[in-house]
Amino acid sequence: xxxxxxxxxxxxxxxxxxxxxxxxxxxxxxxxxxxxxxxxxxxxxxxxxxxxxxxxxxxxxxxxxxxxxxxxxxxxxxxxxxxxxxxxxxxxxxxxxxxxxxxxxxxxxxxxxxxxxxxxxxxxxxxxxxxxxxxxxxxxxxxxxxxxxxxxxxxxxxxxxxxxxx
Amino acid sequence: xxxxxxxxxxxxxxxxxxxxxxxxxxxxxxxxxxxxxxxxxxxxxxxxxxxxxxxxxxxxxxxxxxxxxxxxxxxxxxxxxxxxxxxxxxxxxxxxxxxxxxxxxxxxxxxxxxxxxxxxxxxxxxxxxxxxxxxxxxxxxxxxxxxxxxxxxxxxxxxxxxxxxxxxxxxxxxxxx
Numbered sequence: 001x002x003x004x005x006x007x008x009x010x011x012x013x014x015x016x017x018x019x020x021x022x023x024x025x026x027x028x029x030x031x032x033x034x035x036x037x038x039x040x041x042x043x044x045x046x047x048x049x050x051x052x053x054x055x056x057x058x059x060x061x062x063x064x065x066x067x068x069x070x071x072x073x074x075x076x077x078x079x080x081x082x083x084x085x086x087x088x089x090x091x092x093x094x095x096x097x098x099x100x101x102x103x104x105x106x107x108x109x110x111x112x113x114x115x116x117x118x119x120x121x122x123x124x125x126x127x128x129x130x131x132x133x134x135x136x137x138x139x140x141x142x143x144x145x146x147x148x149x150x151x152x153x154x155x156x157x158x159x160x161x162x163x164x165x166x
Numbered sequence: 167x168x169x170x171x172x173x174x175x176x177x178x179x180x181x182x183x184x185x186x187x188x189x190x191x192x193x194x195x196x197x198x199x200x201x202x203x204x205x206x207x208x209x210x211x212x213x214x215x216x217x218x219x220x221x222x223x224x225x226x227x228x229x230x231x232x233x234x235x236x237x238x239x240x241x242x243x244x245x246x247x248x249x250x251x252x253x254x255x256x257x258x259x260x261x262x263x264x265x266x267x268x269x270x271x272x273x274x275x276x277x278x279x280x281x282x283x284x285x286x287x288x289x290x291x292x293x294x295x296x297x298x299x300x301x302x303x304x305x306x307x308x309x310x311x312x313x314x315x316x317x318x319x320x321x322x323x324x325x326x327x328x329x330x331x332x333x334x335x336x337x338x339x340x341x342x343x
Binding site: 040063 | 191320
């Protein structure tokens with residue numbers, strides 16, 4: 001008898017997962033394999049009939065509370081992720097506001113010394129060319145300034161005369 | 167089933183409650199037989215945390231039950247590897263009463279003894295046989311799916327079940343004579 005050959009087929013048959021005509025023919029002639037299939041079915045039935053163990057109520061309560069317990073963690077994670085994202089987006093804006101320092105000119109021997117030193121305003125005037133446009137503009141502004149001064153002075157005098165009248 | 171999955175994926179409270187109600191005890195029993203009483207509650211909780219976290223990426227290529235018990239199986243294997251040296255613990259009979267479910271009073275004493283002997287024998291099965299036995303008998307997963315989950319050929323899964331059955335048959339022999 002080649003009972004060993006039907007080992008897997010017998011398991012499938014005992015679980016109602018397929019039954020080949022070949023196996024059926026073998027079972028018809030082999031009492032031992034027939035008994036084996038029946039015993040497997042009986043073990044299954046006994047296992048199914050055994051009092052079902054249920055989880056404890058505290059465990060059931062813990063399982064039911066899991067989403068509530070995990071939700072705040074998700075919320076914090078989402079908040080942290082949002083903060084990081086915001087920081088990444090905003091960081092370049094701050095960097096743009098701070099102007100980069102001007103590049104330092106390399107000091108070479110051929111550079112001209114452009115520093116000046118004046119002791120007084122007269123020195124400045126003396127350094128300017130006599131008939132330049134710039135000088136003319138400066139003189140006009142000096143005149144304009146003195147006219148404003150005069151108006152202020154006249155206004156002050158009228159106020160003083162009013163005060164003495166009262 | 168599809169509405170349960172959609173509900174879970176959209177974070178609906180009713181869906182999660184239904185998951186615990188419909189699958190909680192089955193997962194717990196599977197886990198408990200796999201890892202033993204001491205770690206059963208922790209591992210069951212880990213399974214539900216993983217399911218809650220991963221259900222968004224669940225794609226129904228196989229059945230939802232297969233997906234769920236694949237997670238349970240993987241977490242049991244992880245736990246067993248971590249605690250391989252300290253896995254000797256309460257026999258099932260004690261564990262069952264410690265679990266708050268009293269033995270069925272209507273069952274005849276012989277039947278009760280047979281049930282207890284059967285459960286003890288399941289607990290004593292080698293890991294690979296127990297895995298296949300529990301997936302088929304506790305989770306109701308077909309053998310083809312079991313073979314895919316435990317990554318072995320179908321005939322290997324069936325062979326493991328065959329040897330598991332032989333072992334369990336021996337454990338019941340004394341009660342049948």
